[in-house]
Amino acid sequence: MAPRESRKQQATEQKAEPAQTAPRFSIDLGWYVARGRSLATLLARRMCPKHQRQWGQREAEGSPDKAIAVFKSCCSKEEDFLDHTLSLGEAAFRVLLAEGNRPLAAEEISRRLGRWNTAMEQTRDTSVATITRVLSHDQFYGFRREEPKE
Numbered sequence: 001m002a003p004r005e006s007r008k009q010q011a012t013e014q015k016a017e018p019a020q021t022a023p024r025f026s027i028d029l030g031w032y033v034a035r036g037r038s039l040a041t042l043l044a045r046r047m048c049p050k051h052q053r054q055w056g057q058r059e060a061e062g063s064p065d066k067a068i069a070v071f072k073s074c075c076s077k078e079e080d081f082l083d084h085t086l087s088l089g090e091a092a093f094r095v096l097l098a099e100g101n102r103p104l105a106a107e108e109i110s111r112r113l114g115r116w117n118t119a120m121e122q123t124r125d126t127s128v129a130t131i132t133r134v135l136s137h138d139q140f141y142g143f144r145r146e147e148p149k150e
Helices: 002-021 029-034 039-046 049-054 056-062 064-073 088-098 106-112 114-118 128-136
Strands: 024-027 143-146
Touching: 024 088, 029 039, 039 064, 039 088, 064 088, 088 106, 088 128, 088 143, 106 114, 106 128, 128 143
Parallel strands: none
Antiparallel strands: 024 143
């Protein structure tokens, strides 16, 4: 059994290699402060009902990192967290929240949006090129593009 697992693990590692050379995206928490926007409002409105009651906007303002951790541990697991009516930018924002704002390559975001995309009557273009373009030109969610380190 161990040889199969190691082959599977090797295949996974090989798939991950291209993403390591591609730019990665995360949510730039400082972007909101610099523009006088409220990250806390965005986060509070996207929390599951349980955490909206518990946290609210005031709590999210005090600790955006803790609020993001709540998304990873709970809110992102709600069935409607990635609703098929969301824009591509909103869906990518929620994927990053679900991952605790860990920087992800467009390829990883595309893969995570696969199920979201197939739930729609008409599929959307969630290709790596489209995700890279949308996130790189964003003026609403504060996506930060991180170039790979050489």
